[in-house]
Amino acid sequence: MNRKNITLSFLYYLISAFGISLTLKASIGVSSFNSLNATLAEFSHIKIGTITAALNFLFLISCLLLDPQRKLKNYLTMGIALLFFGSTINLFTYFIFPLFTLHSYLLKCLLFILGTIIAGIGTGRVLKYQVLKFPIETFCLFLSERTTRSFKFYRYSIDLLCIMAALLLTFAFHLTLMVREGTVISFLLLSPVIALAKE
Template sequence: MMNRKNLTLSFFYYLLSAFGISLTLKASIGVSSFNSLNATLAEFSQIKIGTITAILNFLFLISCLLLDRQPKLKNYLTMSIALLFFGSAINLFTYFVFPLFTLHSYLLKCLLFILGTIIAGIGTGKVLKYQLLKFPIETFCLFLAERTTYSFKFYRYSIDLFCIAIALLLTFTFHLTLMVREGTVISFLLLSPVISFAKD
C-alpha cells in the first residue's frame, strides 16, 4: 500500500518537474543544457518539444536497459509510461496553457524562469527521494561510472556540454532561436542545490 502511494507521488512529482520545465520555456531567456538541445531540435524538426524530450529520454532509457546487469522489465515499463506522461505534460503546458498569457517585462521573465527552475528541482528531488522512478540520463551516467574509471559527475557534465555544443551548432548553422542564454547559467547554478534540498 505504501509502495503504491509512493509510486503515485513519484508520478505527481515527475509531472511537477515537467510543469517547471515548461515555465522555464515560457520565460524565453534560455533553458538548461539538456532542454536547450530539446528546444533547438524541436524548432529544427517542427516536432513538439515535449515529444522531442520524451524521445531523447527514451534513447537514454534503452541505453540503460542495455547496460543494466540485472534489468527489471517492470521498472523499465513503468519508466516508459512516466516518460510518456512527462512529454505530454510539457506539450500541454507549452502549447495549450501558457500561450494564454504573455510576459513583456524582462524582470518577470527572469522571475518566472527562477520559479520554474525551483519547481522542476523540487519535482526532480522528490522523485529521487522515493527511488521508484528514475531519470534516464542520470541512470545512464551511473551505469557508465560503475563500469569505467570516470565518475558520475564527469559523464553528467559531459552530456551537458555535448547538449550545449549541439544546440549551438544547430542554432548558428540553421539560424534558429538561441536557447543557450542567461537561463542556462541560472539553471546551472540553481537546479542542483534545489534538487539536493528536496531530496533530503
C-alpha cells in the same frame, strides 16, 4: 513497490515537467539538456515535449542495455512516466501558457527561477522515493560503475555535448538561441534545489 510512493513519484515527475514548461515560457534560455530539446523542436517542427520524451527514451534504452538486472517492469513504468512527462510539457507549452504574455524582462527572469525551483523540487522528490528514475542520471551512473570516470564527469559531459549540439544547430540553421542567461541560472540553481528536495 509502495503504491503511495508510486503515485507520489508520478505526481512529482509531472511537477518537474510543469517547472520545465515555465522555464520555456520565460524565453531567456533553458537548461543544458533542454537547450538541445528546444533547438531540435524548432528545427524539426516536432513539439518539445515529444522531443524531450524521445531523447529520454534513447537514454532509457541505453540503461536497459547496460543494466545487469534488467527488470523490465521497472523500465516499462519509466516508459509510461516519460510519456506523461512529455505530454505535460506539450500541454502547458502549446495550449495553456500561450494564453498569456510576459513583456517584462524581470518577470521573465522571476518566472524562469520559479520554474527551475519547481522542476528541482519535483526531480528531488522523485529521487527521494527511488521508484522512478531519470534516464540520463541512471545512464551516467551505469557508466561510472563500469569505468574509472565519475558520475559527475559523465553528467557534465552530456550537458556540454547538449550545449554544443544546440549551438551548432542554431548557427547552422539560423534558429532561436536557447543557450542564454537561463542556461547559467539553471546550472547554478537546479542542483542545489534537487539536493534540498531529496533530503
